[in-house]
Amino acid sequence: MTLSRWTIALGAATLMAASPHAARAADSVVIGDIDDMSGVYADVEGAAGAEVINMAIADFGGTVLGRKITVLTADHQNKPDIGASKFREWADQQGLNLLLGGSNTGVNIAMAKVAAAKKVPFIVIGAGGASLTNEDCTAYSVHYVYDTTALANGTATAMVNAGNKTWFYLTADYAFGTQLQNAASKVVETRGGKNLGAVRVPLGAADFSSFLLQAQASGAQVLGLANAGTDFSNSLKAANEFGVTRTMKPAALLAFITDIHSLGLKTAQGLYLTTAWYWDLNDETRAFAKRFFAKVNRQPTMDQAGVYSAVLTYLKAVKAAGTTDSDKVMAQLKKDKINDMFTQGGYIRADGAMIHDMYVMQVKTPQESKYPWDYYRVVRKMSGAEAFGPITGLCPLAPK
């Protein structure tokens, strides 16, 4: 009889998993969050990002236009089809009003298509691909935290200006890596540097040493790491171990504070990187970080801070527009200036890019670091216009 008991238990568990996260109250405002909750990017935003949504809602007062605010979350497992079908399901059955897109450019490109079809405002947080506001742009997309253009403009410009003219790239072999490498190559060329080559590494490679030796053999001065998350950490770790960092300067084209924490300052010291936000910038950022730390026991990444800001920005727009109607809210969003602990004077451009200041950082040495998570020194603050560059004209909504 044990078998039948197990069968029943299993059946019950399956049913529980299949039931919707929250039954929709007819009049609540529904915010969804589809992100990598269990894979390589889960610490960048992930479950803690969902926690942040609730923080923002509580800070806003818990309701908007007198309606309750409901949160839905799902794990896209880095698979575009899962992200897109979940988005569609929520739009059709849960009355979704806003979707926050987490990490992974590939998944977010797929979800942007759903946003356009279902006319649901879609704020991309964790994905980097600048194509989201160019060839893949939609009238309902906003790209909030950073993109490949801004990252390249920050890190590549700083490195080339410091005299590091020749580059070789270690590129993650998917949409994001390619876009990042192309953006950096462009910056290097326009600043009078030279791109000596690149090696495309499959996502999630177990070992980077072969690729690193190829990079070293190129004789380039800079090792451009056009990858992210575990790939970034493991490649930098191996670059140190094989002495590649003695002949080449590594440039992190995308690194999060969680990556630096994993690697430790001994390995990461001296690294240049570009970030939209850092927990230790000013009193406001520190106050947010303190609240976040109390819940999650880590310092927030720029994505997690971005989630907080994006939710508040959306709720403010709904309040100002007096409706959740997608077109009216989008118009309102593109009208307002964004002033909070994430950014000052940020604004959403016609192509959907949220234009805000970015920071070029250098990772401190273990001696310079005075307290836990004291990791970055601000090298330069870039204005939003400088970081994100002019409108390219590739997005039909925003002619040049």
Next chain:
Amino acid sequence: MSTILGIPVAVILGQLTLGLVNGSFYALLSLGLAVIFGLMGVVNFAHGAFYTLGAFAALLGLQYLGINYWVALLAAPLAVGLLGVLVERLLLRHLYGLDPLYGLLLTFGLALIVEGSLHQVFGASGQSYPVPESLAGVLNLHFMFLPLYRAWVILASVVVCFSTWFVIERTRLGATLRAATENAPLLQAFGVNVPLLVAATYGGGVALAALAGVLASPVVLVNSHMGTELVIVVFAVVVIGGMGSILGAIVSGLVLGVVEGFTKVLYPEASNIVVFVIMALVLILRPAGLFGRE
């Protein structure tokens, strides 16, 4: 500089060496799988999870108990191996005599539970395990600089692999183990405690995975999904070598590491599928694997 097929000899030698390092991990992991499959008929999908547990045991041992690398090299496989014995006694044991699919599903479920729990507690971004002081240097091989630690990985792996092969194929203990798979009731009639032997076999195979995990911990970031991708490649290695063939697992592990290394130079984009292409070819041309018996 002299070249072969347009590639500098130094590059070829360098990739050969790096291929051997990766091959060492493949060999150690596929060896454990082959032992468990060959002697027990269990397809151990939890192998990657035990590898991850080995790395975490080393990391947590260092952080909380101050256990150094050399002690961890023994203690972590021992602890994880004992866990393996428990798994065999409490769970796997009930599935003998059933379709091998049940064992596969059970171990797959175990892997998901272990990886999910580690993820829940430690997050996704991983932690660094320092290279032990005595192995922190670099060897100048003239064609490349090889971190001393990687050289140690090759040495340790080859020694462990061939000792395991020797024990199973050339000693009395190994003969008894093999007899247990051939005819357990008869062996039991001779007064041998077969259930204990089987439990120890599973524990041993799992300990090999944990040992690979400890060896890998200074090389990669220790995180909850470090074993997930690796174990798929390792399964392909075992299939190529011939399911259950001890020598096949060791040799194909090392060789495939090298083949993969060269792919990384010649056509990097294909480096994560080359092993599977070879697996498909082997399955078509020689279904029992290179070293397997028909």
